[in-house]
Amino acid sequence: MAQVNIKKVVKEYEGGVQAVKGIDLDIGDKEFVVLVGPSGCGKSTTLRMIAGLEEITSGAIEIDGNIVNDVPPRDRDIAMVFQNYALYPHMSVYDNMAFGLMLRKFPREEIRRRVENAARILDIGPLLERKPKALSGGQRQRVAMGRAIVRDPKVFLFDEPLSNLDAKLRVQMRTEIKKVHQTVKTTTVYVTHDQVEAMTLADRVVVMNHGIIEQVGPPQVLYHSPATKFVAGFIGSPAMNFIPARLEQASGALNVRLSDGALLPVPADRTARYAGHAGREVLFGIRPEHLTAASQMEARPGLAPLSLTPEVVEPLGAETLFYCWRDGGEICAKIDPGVAAAPGVPLAMTADMNRMHIIDPATDKVL
Amino acid sequence: MALDATTALAGGPMTPAGGGTLRRLARRRSTIAFLMTLPLIAVIAGLVAYPAGYAIYLATLNRRMTGFIGLGNFEILLESETFRMVIWQSCFFAVTAVILKALFGFWLASMLHHIPTKGQRIWRGMLLLPWVVPPALSTLGWWWMFDPSYSSINWVLTAIGGPAIPWLGEPWWARVSVILVNVWAGTPFFMIMYLAALKSVPDQLYEAAAIDGATGWQGLRYVTLPMMRNIISITVLFSLIVTFANYDIVRVLTNGGPRDLTHVFASYAFQVGILSGNIPRGAAVSLFMFPILAGIAFFVLRGVTQRNKEMA
Numbered sequence: 067m068a069q070v071n072i073k074k075v076v077k078e079y080e081g082g083v084q085a086v087k088g089i090d091l092d093i094g095d096k097e098f099v100v101l102v103g104p105s106g107c108g109k110s111t112t113l114r115m116i117a118g119l120e121e122i123t124s125g126a127i128e129i130d131g132n133i134v135n136d137v138p139p140r141d142r143d144i145a146m147v148f149q150n151y152a153l154y155p156h157m158s159v160y161d162n163m164a165f166g167l168m169l170r171k172f173p174r175e176e177i178r179r180r181v182e183n184a185a186r187i188l189d190i191g192p193l194l195e196r197k198p199k200a201l202s203g204g205q206r207q208r209v210a211m212g213r214a215i216v217r218d219p220k221v222f223l224f225d226e227p228l229s230n231l232d233a234k235l236r237v238q239m240r241t242e243i244k245k246v247h248q249t250v251k252t253t254t255v256y257v258t259h260d261q262v263e264a265m266t267l268a269d270r271v272v273v274m275n276h277g278i279i280e281q282v283g284p285p286q287v288l289y290h291s292p293a294t295k296f297v298a299g300f301i302g303s304p305a306m307n308f309i310p311a312r313l314e315q316a317s318g319a320l321n322v323r324l325s326d327g328a329l330l331p332v333p334a335d336r337t338a339r340y341a342g343h344a345g346r347e348v349l350f351g352i353r354p355e356h357l358t359a360a361s362q363m364e365a366r367p368g369l370a371p372l373s374l375t376p377e378v379v380e381p382l383g384a385e386t387l388f389y390c391w392r393d394g395g396e397i398c399a400k401i402d403p404g405v406a407a408a409p410g411v412p413l414a415m416t417a418d419m420n421r422m423h424i425i426d427p428a429t430d431k432v433l
Numbered sequence: 434m435a436l437d438a439t440t441a442l443a444g445g446p447m448t449p450a451g452g453g454t455l456r457r458l459a460r461r462r463s464t465i466a467f468l469m470t471l472p473l474i475a476v477i478a479g480l481v482a483y484p485a486g487y488a489i490y491l492a493t494l495n496r497r498m499t500g501f502i503g504l505g506n507f508e509i510l511l512e513s514e515t516f517r518m519v520i521w522q523s524c525f526f527a528v529t530a531v532i533l534k535a536l537f538g539f540w541l542a543s544m545l546h547h548i549p550t551k552g553q554r555i556w557r558g559m560l561l562l563p564w565v566v567p568p569a570l571s572t573l574g575w576w577w578m579f580d581p582s583y584s585s586i587n588w589v590l591t592a593i594g595g596p597a598i599p600w601l602g603e604p605w606w607a608r609v610s611v612i613l614v615n616v617w618a619g620t621p622f623f624m625i626m627y628l629a630a631l632k633s634v635p636d637q638l639y640e641a642a643a644i645d646g647a648t649g650w651q652g653l654r655y656v657t658l659p660m661m662r663n664i665i666s667i668t669v670l671f672s673l674i675v676t677f678a679n680y681d682i683v684r685v686l687t688n689g690g691p692r693d694l695t696h697v698f699a700s701y702a703f704q705v706g707i708l709s710g711n712i713p714r715g716a717a718v719s720l721f722m723f724p725i726l727a728g729i730a731f732f733v734l735r736g737v738t739q740r741n742k743e744m745a
């Protein structure tokens with residue numbers, strides 16, 4: 067049980083690539099923190115610096131209040147699950163899990179007790195005598211997790227542990243990881259580029275981009291109040307629509323004017339927030355799920371009517387997505403499957419303006 | 434099966450019954466495969482099986498090669514003090530040399546492995562040289578360096594205040610010299626094999642081991658060596674066979690002397706078989722290690738196959 071503090075950490079690889087550009091992050095005891103971001107944003111680098119596999123160029127990492135910058139991985143009391151599992155191919159499943167304990171000179175019975183306990187949690191009891199080669203991907207994944215659990219370390223580190231599994235198994239293992247964390251409650255840092263994984267697993271999500279942290283917060287906060295355009299676009303699926311627009315003030319009320327002339331009134335409780343930007347070009351951000359068919363919504367304050375002409379319609383069963391293009395940008399909307407939508411036929415829609423976002427294109431900050 | 438049936442049907446109506454079966458036989462995959470490997474089988478039979486069989490046959494003849502004496506040559510050999518010395522000598526030579534080559538090879542390989550790839554190639558090339566130079570030639574060079582009156586090694590030794598060593602004149606030093614040159618020439622082979630093996634161990638395993646709490650030595654013992662086990666055993670087996678058969682180094686350096694005390698199987702077989710004209714007994718000498726090495730090879734290769742099945 068431990069906390070991890072990352073202070074102004076910079077990582078510069080040989081050749082001058084700055085993979086991590088000075089990040090600060092405090093991870094609390096028993097917390098499940100997920101680092102998420104696009105490929106190459108420095109997630110793995112950050113995780114590997116916590117593990118001690120990568121040297122820190124500047125800054126400090128503390129585990130339980132002790133600076134560990136120069137502590138080798140074996141003395142950090144952490145456990146890591148790798149993307150391709152990194153099981154020892156010449157050892158049985160049992161030995162793979164027992165190895166760390168054996169090196170730490172645990173008594174034989176204690177090792178057996180711990181391995182069997184982990185095998186029970188992960189449901190791999192019958193596999194203990196097999197070699198990794200004779201296991202399926204999902205089973206290897208469990209063994210890799212078992213190897214981490216038996217150690218009972220201060221911190222668990224996961225680097226995209228599910229990305230080698232097929233979609234169905236991924237969902238299953240995701241639940242499994244969450245369950246394990248609820249059982250053992252070890253502080254966990256988890257890296258993924260899949261925002262759904264991040265949202266479902268995390269107590270707090272850390273969104274990274276280009277070596278910096280864009281925003282840190284619980285999943286719901288990131289979803290409802292993203293701080294930057296990047297976070298707004300990264301969290302949520304399908305991604306948020308960004309529509310070029312202008313904020314117009316008219317007789318005390320504020321409106322979003324789209325380029326084709328459509329006028330969407332800003333709810334009264336937000337006018338003060340945006341007043342300073344009246345008359346400026348902005349990006350109007352709205353999620354597909356907040357663009358719905360007028361016929362399926364009951365009237366309430368903050369709904370703005372809007373006409374859209376679907377060009378591609380994707381019925382998914384539980385809902386229907388449609389896409390249209392305007393001003394060179396794509397707009398996606400999520401409507402009730404009961405609403406008849408056909409390509410080329412204009413549809414009366416409503417935008418839920420209580421859920422909209424206004425982005426300053428100069429700073430990419432969400433206002 | 435299905436294929437056979439369809440080809441038979443296709444060929445059936447047009448050919449009489451006898452021709453049909455022959456054609457079917459010719460079309461069967463295994464038949465074709467056999468016919469196509471026939472040249473290789475012939476080459477192996479001609480170049481390997483025949484000489485080996487002939488050597489075994491020779492070893493069972495009497496000195497004049499007129500009568501069959503069974504294992505008589507081996508009995509006579511085992512009673513000879515010199516041959517018992519040759520057995521001991523060969524085993525000592527081969528085992529010591531192979532162990533030293535394996536150790537040095539591993540040491541060099543792990544040093545090379547830690548040099549960044551750019552500089553690695555030059556060093557690899559230079560370190561391979563002793564193995565590439567024709568052994569008769571390089572051994573001649575060593576012979577000059579060991580030479581009693583002009584030994585450059587002794588010149589250096591005396592220059593730094595050490596004693597001059599009778600490299601080839603005294604039996605134990607002669608043995609050391611032979612082993613030294615063999616190790617010098619054979620280490621690069623181990624080095625290159627081990628280097629390839631080291632490169633095939635994924636870095637992540639070391640990272641996992643480091644996180645599991647392994648020190649560098651423990652990583653070597655529990656990850657590197659077990660992962661290299663197959664290459665290590667194949668390399669050692671191969672080198673053991675080749676070292677047991679080594680001829681040129683002993684021939685050039687000591688020619689078996691002093692007093693026949695540095696002979697190994699090959700040089701002794703040559704002496705008995707060719708120089709003394711007893712070809713059957715020479716054949717018996719060179720065949721002596723064959724069953725033992727074949728047995729070792731069988732067990733080593735079986736272990737390798739088994740591990741391959743389990744791991745790779």
Ligand SMILES: Nc1ncnc2c1ncn2[C@@H]1O[C@H](COP(=O)(O)OP(=O)(O)OP(=O)(O)O)[C@@H](O)[C@H]1O
Nearest residue numbers: 079080083085104105106107108109110111112259
């Ligand atoms: N050993 C290295 N030497 C030089 N540059 C590196 C090295 N490892 C990573 N980088 C660079 O550092 C940046 C961050 O890499 P990192 O592996 O942390 O990305 P990531 O967020 O984990 O991406 P992914 O989702 O693809 O795994 C990348 O631009 C990468 O090219």
Ligand SMILES: [Mg+2]
Nearest residue numbers: 109110111226
């Ligand atoms: Mg990564």
